Amino acid sequence: MHLHQPIPGDRLANSETGIQEILRYHLVRVNLVPGVRHVIGWRGLQNAAHNSDAWTARIDGYPGVFGLFFDQMEPHSSGIAGRFGLNYFPHPEESCVESLCVQAGMLTQQPDYYPRIRDFLSHPSMIELFNIAGMILSVNRAPDGMQLMLTSNTRQRVIAIDGIFVEHEGQRIQLVRPGDNDQNFPAFDTALDFFTVLATSMAFNLSQAPTSMVCQYRPGTVKAYDAGGQIKVWASDTIQEKRLILTYGNVGEADLPSVASDTAGWQDDRSLATLLADAPWLTAHQLRDCKSLDKSQLGIDERPQLIVVTGFLGAGKTSFLQHFIEHQTRNNRFVAVIQNEIGAVGLDGRVLDHDYAVVEIDEGCICCTLVGNVKKALGQIMSDFHPDYIVLETTGLANPFNLLDELAEVEEIVRFDSVTTLVDGLNLAPTLESSSIAHDQIRAADIILLNKKDQLTAGQIEESKTRIARINPDALVFTTSHGDINPALIYNADPLPVAAGAKSKPVVGKHATHRHEQIDTHTITFSHPLAMKHLTAALDQVPKTIFRIKGIVNLVGEATPRLVQYVAGRYALSEFNSANTDDRYLVFIGQRIDPLALERLFDLPV
CATH class of the missing domain: 3.40.50.300 (P-loop containing nucleotide triphosphate hydrolases)
Structure with missing residues (x-):
């Protein structure tokens, strides 16, 4: 099948919005099937930001909340690819809070912790302190194919070279001893559980299992910082950076985004491949409505x-x-x-x-x-x-x-x-x-x-x-x-x-329609921006027979289009931030509309 066929519209035409729309489709569609979403592991999904694709989600087995957000585009010669960040915001009483850095752990105990989670993209510290992995989604134009990649360290280890001390009631209290871990979080395993739910959802939506899986590792890194804020990074013998790549459809090495085709230092991870031999994304395409009994009988x-x-x-x-x-x-x-x-x-x-x-x-x-x-x-x-x-x-x-x-x-x-x-x-x-x-x-x-x-x-x-x-x-x-x-x-x-x-209501026979009342519509399209003073002057002169005007226009000197809403002589012009349409027009609805008169009234100079 065509992997983008289920997704409405040409999502490859605009790279940045397109890759976000493709991820949005896979997140939302499976969550519209109650039985399936539960079996796959979803326990909640919420769009977390108004002007960007950021999501908060809950999955089975985790009391905390995952945060997923678009980061940046990645080079891809034969398609589009985007990098997404993955965060985990633990429940305040979850044991892994102790593995977070001191600053993050203290934040989990604050009364505004959950409001910050719901709008985490507006709080840079929430992204910096709770990020656990990166994911790359890539889609090929031809041949038809899609890839999902997860990259993370097995543990996120950060050392406080000079320790961490706080002043409390005149006393200096040691929170972290010099040279000890400020953070030692199990990043990859936590991220893998979310990745599994997402990849399984994609297999269900696409009605096919991944055609290949690549599991790799290379030496990871440890970060350390001193009291002056200087940061050092070095390779670790005990921490690995792991990479998991799933391919849906037919994608060869020449068709990979550059970040996925990078082989420097990577080795095959047989233990991870063995662990994922029976991963649920291999059978998710066989799921239907997940009914094990006839609920109507109950x-x-x-x-x-x-x-x-x-x-x-x-x-x-x-x-x-x-x-x-x-x-x-x-x-x-x-x-x-x-x-x-x-x-x-x-x-x-x-x-x-x-x-x-x-x-x-x-x-x-x-x-x-x-x-x-x-x-x-x-x-x-x-x-x-x-x-x-x-x-x-x-x-x-x-x-x-x-x-x-x-x-x-x-x-x-x-x-x-x-x-x-x-x-x-x-x-x-x-x-x-x-x-x-x-x-x-x-x-x-x-x-x-x-x-x-x-x-x-x-x-x-x-x-x-x-x-x-x-x-x-x-x-x-x-x-x-x-x-x-x-x-x-x-x-x-x-x-x-x-x-x-x-x-209880008279429904017999035919009832009035807008045609009976001589109500009709007329649409005027605009190929150029309008001057605000000319637009408002025209709206002030609209005849009383026009009940409603709505549409989208560009204004001279303004980068953001305006949404025009007119009802019974009152109107409002608000910013229109959606990228769903490039059309600029006004739709008029009223009785006995005179199209020529409206065209003359709204034949506005620039």
Whole structure:
């Protein structure tokens, strides 16, 4: 098989982001299969940084946390290769804390130790003090192949030449005697256990075992430092530097990255090869769903919960979804998302920029012109992943009543939880007056989130709740700001059958769609940066018939693109740091759109 075929997009086109995306794929995909991730050894995975690929992970047998981060690119003439650093942050009561240097050991006892772990890339000392190994991932363009390499010393030994002393209550206390070890950590064995889980995950994802394994060693080194900060390094007779290289596919020596083809001083490590003769990566490709019994006989339902998230344009669906996913990933649950966009360009999948499956259904609306594609999208997700939750985020112009009949047909593979409707508290009255779809979105809801409460008075909140109750007196109503609410407050109860929920709401016959209300879209693309003053002047003149504008633009004199969000006359321009797209455009959604007038309005000078 093609080793990069399962990974969406051309990840070899951009070397630095590409190699990170490939590692991301292998980390995340296996963790979306609950039974398999447990058997392989994963006990938790969390993206640890916003703007870079850094991960914290737990594996079986270790009470502490591993940290994995991208370091730098490595030369590779026939593909791409990246170096990743591996850290281990022990549990404060773990015995190996005694093997750390004094500074690291003291840090494990501090109250901010775990917050530092969660964002370790922002704390250089966390990387320096707890690093245990380096790993290199390389991918070949042709022939098709991939390599994963681990390099580390058997022990990380650091000697305090002058000892370590501290002053306490006027007394000089000796922590380390002169010439003794400040650190003597079992680096390679610890790193090997994480490497085994990762390499086994890759074998599962690729549906094939590694085609070759190279185990090597050469003399390791010992570091020493004196009280003045001078550092010395020398070769050791008792410490070895070990190297383990796994190859997937057909990769010859001429196709290796330069760091892996370096043979200076390396010798075959027969003892390590013997130890790994039955390594789990040799059989991981044979794993399936890891079911040793029929759980349905025990009353255990493994179908993922399906949540429909709807709400009119600009109500805050994407913000709610971001918070929902962050909460679930913190609790080691995995979310798959089906998004749809109305308009020629799908945006929200790029804005979210998370580690889950997004099936974008562009050029239409799931609940309108593309009814029938939901089942296909669910099938696509379930064939590749085993998520805990599936969220169907409809376009702001979707009528959820037009979707309920189809959801009843997929109950064999998912458990329908509820319809959650986001309501824009600032624009509720005019939205209901102008759109019967917004009315139906509230009427169809099991849960309603009255959003933007931070911009409403207490009187406005009560007035909005009264208006909502007149439309749907049975729904649970919560108030939120920026769509932020703990999902445990509104979900995790026994999901209602679709049929039962459907009976309480009028779903017979056809319901209004955005076509009936003469709602359409228009997209304008930009090939040049825009001047801020010209862009804001144009946004100030947008006709009232335009409900929503969203898109990505470049501004003159600024290196970072801007995300444009416009709702009912108010707009915001925020920095857009995602590397997922180079397209620059604005999508307009409104009633009776005049494309020529919009083109003239946004024909902006540089």
